[in-house]
Amino acid sequence: MAHSAVSQVSLTVPLNSDLSLRRSVLKVHNISFGDKLGVSFSPLDLKTKNGESRRQSVVCMSVQHASTPKVSVSPLALEDVNDPPLNLHKPKDPYTATIVSVERLVGPKAPGETCHIVIDHGGNVPYWEGQSYGVIPPGENPKKPGTPQNVRLYSIASTRYGDFFDGKTASLCVRRAVYYDPETGKEDTIKKGVCSNFLCDSKPGDKIKVTGPSGKIMLLPEEDPKATHIMIATGTGVAPFRGYLRRMFMESVPTFKFRGLAWLFLGVANTDSLLYDEEFSKYLKDYPDNFRFDRALSREQKNKAGGKMYVQDKIEEYSDEIFKMLDGGAHIYFCGLKGMMPGIQDTLKRVAEERGESWEAKLAQLKKNKQWHVEVY
Numbered sequence: 001m002a003h004s005a006v007s008q009v010s011l012t013v014p015l016n017s018d019l020s021l022r023r024s025v026l027k028v029h030n031i032s033f034g035d036k037l038g039v040s041f042s043p044l045d046l047k048t049k050n051g052e053s054r055r056q057s058v059v060c061m062s063v064q065h066a067s068t069p070k071v072s073v074s075p076l077a078l079e080d081v082n083d084p085p086l087n088l089h090k091p092k093d094p095y096t097a098t099i100v101s102v103e104r105l106v107g108p109k110a111p112g113e114t115c116h117i118v119i120d121h122g123g124n125v126p127y128w129e130g131q132s133y134g135v136i137p138p139g140e141n142p143k144k145p146g147t148p149q150n151v152r153l154y155s156i157a158s159t160r161y162g163d164f165f166d167g168k169t170a171s172l173c174v175r176r177a178v179y180y181d182p183e184t185g186k187e188d189t190i191k192k193g194v195c196s197n198f199l200c201d202s203k204p205g206d207k208i209k210v211t212g213p214s215g216k217i218m219l220l221p222e223e224d225p226k227a228t229h230i231m232i233a234t235g236t237g238v239a240p241f242r243g244y245l246r247r248m249f250m251e252s253v254p255t256f257k258f259r260g261l262a263w264l265f266l267g268v269a270n271t272d273s274l275l276y277d278e279e280f281s282k283y284l285k286d287y288p289d290n291f292r293f294d295r296a297l298s299r300e301q302k303n304k305a306g307g308k309m310y311v312q313d314k315i316e317e318y319s320d321e322i323f324k325m326l327d328g329g330a331h332i333y334f335c336g337l338k339g340m341m342p343g344i345q346d347t348l349k350r351v352a353e354e355r356g357e358s359w360e361a362k363l364a365q366l367k368k369n370k371q372w373h374v375e376v377y
Helices: 019-028 194-200 235-249 277-286 311-317 319-327 340-354 359-368
Strands: 007-014 039-047 053-063 095-104 114-120 132-136 144-148 152-155 169-175 207-214 228-234 261-268 291-297 331-336 372-376
Touching: 114 194, 132 169, 152 169, 152 235, 169 194, 169 235, 228 235, 228 311, 228 319, 228 340, 235 261, 235 277, 235 291, 235 331, 235 372, 261 311, 277 291, 291 311, 311 319, 311 340, 319 340, 331 340, 340 359, 340 372, 359 372
Parallel strands: 228 261, 228 331, 261 291, 331 372
Antiparallel strands: 007 053, 039 053, 095 114, 095 207, 114 169, 132 152, 132 207
16 A cells, blocks of 8 residues: 655644634634545643643644645744753753654555654743754663663654644654564564654653753754755654754744745655655645755665665765755755765765865865754764
């Protein structure tokens, strides 16, 4: 069965509200849907700051066709802060948030499982696009009995307003880490990733300990709304870029009107592995002058040499354009596994040399100009 990732819009309305109010919420957010609309109302018992129960119904919708008008966001006071929030909650005093939803993002033919996880932080762990949350999974640290597990960092996959557009949630894009015995080829459940499996197995209402937010290197520069942003991701490295693109093309933010170019390169194994593909394809349709999207499917596409297509091959394909954009002040971002960078660096160096340039000198200049942004793990 062919898979298509969905663009999920989640709205929260009181459980005891009538249908007319629910409809009015959809109208306010300027959202229209095609014929195939899945709507689910699931009660969720959350706690407010004073400990009282905040019982709500979470309306989760797989949006096939969102209308072009942008979605209103609040509170706009999140735009008033001059500096990004940093380390508001440290590992020794994490914030206890609540899992809102866990959605499988990939199709049946994808190698492995990747989930989109929405977390309710009640507005108590604000963040900016490009930052990360730390997650402390339950249980003891096996290397230090009697102490909590170590913090695992995850790039945030939503804007500061979250998937509900109310500044109270954050989203993570998490691939379940599993390990296979090289001799038998079977999954070794003892060696599975502790935190990623905890997150992917979570249920709505479960508690989660988060720290942060952290990170400055991947913050989206917004001084020039006409700037060019080249984003290169492998797998779940697309997380911060989803946040950028929602801010640019989905949300109505009075103080940020993007009029530049956003160019996303995403490398995954196959079509079933594409993440947020419908969401990105919608931007491509609605904003063809401001958004470009190139997919590198290593198991389905071939590069010009007949080998597997990786993101560095796509970069090489468009190298002249990319280098001209960088010369013009474009920002370039890389996010994903550490293993992606050597191949990309080799490609960029080769292209620079073919152009009669020194890659080392060019890279030094990009870093000096703060055009070079890398977050790998």
